[in-house]
Amino acid sequence: EAQVTQNPRYLITVTGKKLTVTCSQNMNHEYMSWYRQDPGLGLRQIYYSMNVEVTDKGDVPEGYKVSRKEKRNFPLILESPSPNQTSLYFCASSPGIALYNEQFFGPGTRLTVL
């Protein structure tokens, strides 16, 4: 089944404790992206990647890191999480990089930073 998977689905952590949210897609998509969704603010793009080893900042990259060492995986790293990073996170992938295709979203990761 074609899908985007994320793990964990729910995470409660404490300020400053490094964490990684994994994202994997099995559709051989070039474009992958991370979003956070907050009430009243909609989906905001954190980072995106157009292919292996090619990543760039979205609109809200502060406090996050990403890597794209393999085409299928695009982990999101929070080196020192803070409470303002409490949010619902979505990973998405899309074929091609010209943005003429729909994005497929993962199920979401709800992160709480205490």
Add this chain to the structure above:
Amino acid sequence: EDKVVQSPLSLVVHEGDTVTLNCSYEVTNFRSLLWYKQEKKAPTFLFMLTSSGIEKKSGRLSSILDKKELSSILNITATQTGDSAIYLCAAGSGTYKYIFGTGTRLKVLA
């Protein structure tokens, strides 16, 4: 600065009503306009509109892109309670980013 604005923010209608959701965009080197439906989980794709495909229809849902006005509408006819959701609009830009609006929350009453 790229931006996408949706209106109204929320809407309450009765089953059988027709609704029109609005999306306006200002993005660098516009590529595409996408509509998603979000219930209590991940967004699901509805339509994509581009300069070469400005009108789409699927069942009771339809969408039009107005390239001159830099806007799009999503129409839902004969609404059902299952249409209750947040509807998201996103624009794909030439800077390889997708910019989302804040969404329109639709509630359909039985």
